[in-house]
Amino acid sequence: MLEFYRQMLLIRRFEEKAGQLYGLGLIGGFCHLYIGQEAVAVGLQSALEVGKDSVITGYRDHGHMLAYGIDPKVIMAELTGRAAGISRGKGGSMHMFSVDHGFYGGHGIVGAQVSLGTGLAFKHKYAGDGGVCVTYFGDGAANQGQVYESFNMAELWKLPVIFVIENNQYAMGTSVNRASAEDQLYRRGESFRIPGLQVDGMDVLAVRGAAEEAVAWVRAGKGPILLELKTYRYRGHSMSDPAKYRSRDEVQAVREKSDPIDHLAKELEALGVKEDDLKALDKQVRAIVAEAADFAEQAPEPEAGELYTDVLVGDY
Amino acid sequence: MTDAPETRTMNMIQAINSALDIKMGVDPDIVVMGEDVGFFGGVFKATEGLQKKYGKTRVFDTPITECGIIGVAVGMAAYGLRPVPEIQFADYIYPALDQIVSEAARLRYRSAGEFTAPITVRSPFGGGIFGGQTHSQSPEGIFTHVSGIKTVIPSTPYDAKGLLISAIEDNDPVIFFEPKRIYNGPFDGHHDRPVTPWARHPASAVPTGHYRIPLGQAAIVRPGEDVTILTYGTMVHVVAAAVAEKGLDAEIIDLRTLVPLDMATIEASVKKTGRCMVVHEATKTSGFGAELSALVQEHCFHHLEAPVRRVTGWDTPYPHSLEWAYYPGPVRLSLALDKIMQD
Ligand SMILES: Cc1ncc(C[n+]2csc(CCOP(=O)(O)OP(=O)(O)O)c2C)c(N)n1
Ligand SMILES: [Mg+2]
Numbered sequence: 153m154l155e156f157y158r159q160m161l162l163i164r165r166f167e168e169k170a171g172q173l174y175g176l177g178l179i180g181g182f183c184h185l186y187i188g189q190e191a192v193a194v195g196l197q198s199a200l201e202v203g204k205d206s207v208i209t210g211y212r213d214h215g216h217m218l219a220y221g222i223d224p225k226v227i228m229a230e231l232t233g234r235a236a237g238i239s240r241g242k243g244g245s246m247h248m249f250s251v252d253h254g255f256y257g258g259h260g261i262v263g264a265q266v267s268l269g270t271g272l273a274f275k276h277k278y279a280g281d282g283g284v285c286v287t288y289f290g291d292g293a294a295n296q297g298q299v300y301e302s303f304n305m306a307e308l309w310k311l312p313v314i315f316v317i318e319n320n321q322y323a324m325g326t327s328v329n330r331a332s333a334e335d336q337l338y339r340r341g342e343s344f345r346i347p348g349l350q351v352d353g354m355d356v357l358a359v360r361g362a363a364e365e366a367v368a369w370v371r372a373g374k375g376p377i378l379l380e381l382k383t384y385r386y387r388g389h390s391m392s393d394p395a396k397y398r399s400r401d402e403v404q405a406v407r408e409k410s411d412p413i414d415h416l417a418k419e420l421e422a423l424g425v426k427e428d429d430l431k432a433l434d435k436q437v438r439a440i441v442a443e444a445a446d447f448a449e450q451a452p453e454p455e456a457g458e459l460y461t462d463v464l465v466g467d468y
Numbered sequence: 469m470t471d472a473p474e475t476r477t478m479n480m481i482q483a484i485n486s487a488l489d490i491k492m493g494v495d496p497d498i499v500v501m502g503e504d505v506g507f508f509g510g511v512f513k514a515t516e517g518l519q520k521k522y523g524k525t526r527v528f529d530t531p532i533t534e535c536g537i538i539g540v541a542v543g544m545a546a547y548g549l550r551p552v553p554e555i556q557f558a559d560y561i562y563p564a565l566d567q568i569v570s571e572a573a574r575l576r577y578r579s580a581g582e583f584t585a586p587i588t589v590r591s592p593f594g595g596g597i598f599g600g601q602t603h604s605q606s607p608e609g610i611f612t613h614v615s616g617i618k619t620v621i622p623s624t625p626y627d628a629k630g631l632l633i634s635a636i637e638d639n640d641p642v643i644f645f646e647p648k649r650i651y652n653g654p655f656d657g658h659h660d661r662p663v664t665p666w667a668r669h670p671a672s673a674v675p676t677g678h679y680r681i682p683l684g685q686a687a688i689v690r691p692g693e694d695v696t697i698l699t700y701g702t703m704v705h706v707v708a709a710a711v712a713e714k715g716l717d718a719e720i721i722d723l724r725t726l727v728p729l730d731m732a733t734i735e736a737s738v739k740k741t742g743r744c745m746v747v748h749e750a751t752k753t754s755g756f757g758a759e760l761s762a763l764v765q766e767h768c769f770h771h772l773e774a775p776v777r778r779v780t781g782w783d784t785p786y787p788h789s790l791e792w793a794y795y796p797g798p799v800r801l802s803l804a805l806d807k808i809m810q811d
Contacts, residue, residue, distance in 0.1 A: 242787065
């Protein structure tokens, strides 16, 4: 549990720092923070086996990488577009990858990763490697047509894929019920006979519990399962978001009542962990993040020749 | 003589908004749809205030479903409406490609003219905003390659309004790409300098009422004798700055409409100057510049004193870092101009 706490805190502090670096102009372009949603990636990925399972998500991807224990330095350096970034500065905030962790990226095109995740699951089954693919997407992405094409194939072929809808209640400025005829998103797989579960995505232990159940179902060869994680993003959609579509009070109420980190802190304290220990942990995490930020600021930019590498295999 | 029309200083967003407003006011068949275009007024604010003015039935948010948005718009159009769907960034238009290519572009032909799809797909495109590969692309060449649709790209507020009105009134499907780098001001290609606002550019004086700029008419932005430069969108301004910095007497042509193309203006210019350079942000291979260069060669071969040259984005995905190494900016333009004048 303390490890969950540490991971969530790391994501929170990392994202806060990313927001600052953005404000300073060190990170440019598009950058989507995961603040508020930490329990989702941490709870789910803790139930996976690195090296055996695979993960794929959209552009709000920093948290998923941190939850996998990937070095914050190379993640931050990717945000600042440096050669030392995990994708050598080529992907940026929205497009990061890690072969070692079976992390198939960050994808900027809303919904596209859902079909890709279905294909990853196909390979798990084809190879008989016992792995499962966790395919994350947002409540807004859940309205893309290819999601349903993928659902159909996944169930038809009984693929080991866990579809995870991170329902943070908004797609940019559009709330779920303004865009979705069926706004109980866990039911979106019903007509494909994909079972769905709705989970409190602000409670890391609940997420972990649901993840175990889902992994057991999928590993047993029963086909896909759909998890709807009810969560909330505290910050704007990206760094430029006037946030006219919801009130400050709404955001404040969630922060006060259901913050995943505060929630776990209370549980830990009830178990006898001292507040001072949690404070010490925070200090430690802040130091890691500060180091990552320094690294990301000082690392050199890629050479111009990098423009032409990795376009196709070999010389081009 | 009629009185000069009343004008107001507008940037490109305001001009586009004004075109939509003017047309919606007179034609109840026009509807505006897209992701966050209604309540929010669009991520770039191009549709701001329209939902308030015309109601939620005529200006509405769609789910994130590009293929669905365009498909539904084509059906609406076939049955008499004039939808103006927005694809939030041109980079997101690919899921809708099937509906644009197989349905919108082909409906007239295969129904022998009985049904048409008069939709105007508005979409911000192009780079220079540090958007990386999924927010910077210039996919116009994909659309110019398809028979049955028109492709329009304005470069000033004045043109944006006049062209958008013509596009909406046009009875065929139009892809209307808006160069987002110059929404708020023309860009001279020097990313390290502050943006000059549109207010200081004469083309920001935009008539408040209705006017058209016909599709298929290029504009000579700067007359000259030494070399013809064919370009469009943001690059019109980048080229103009580069030419001024060099003190060259170039004739700069803003194509404004890629399909249908104003070949007459191009031909007359190249025959006069004997040299032709094509500039666009999009990648080079099979880009629209390839078409232009072939056409110039076909029409003006005996007048050419030098090979037609292309200055374009590199043949790579749009980069995240190294944006300014990718961008066909002042340095690359200057080298290419030197070269073409020596050829
Ligand atoms: C195909 C496509 N259409 C539109 C966009 C623009 N866009 C980026 S994120 C987003 C909202 C997505 O919301 P959701 O799926 O709920 O994810 P969240 O941002 O809440 O994590 C939109 C419309 C895009 N990137 N790709
Ligand atoms: Mg969402």
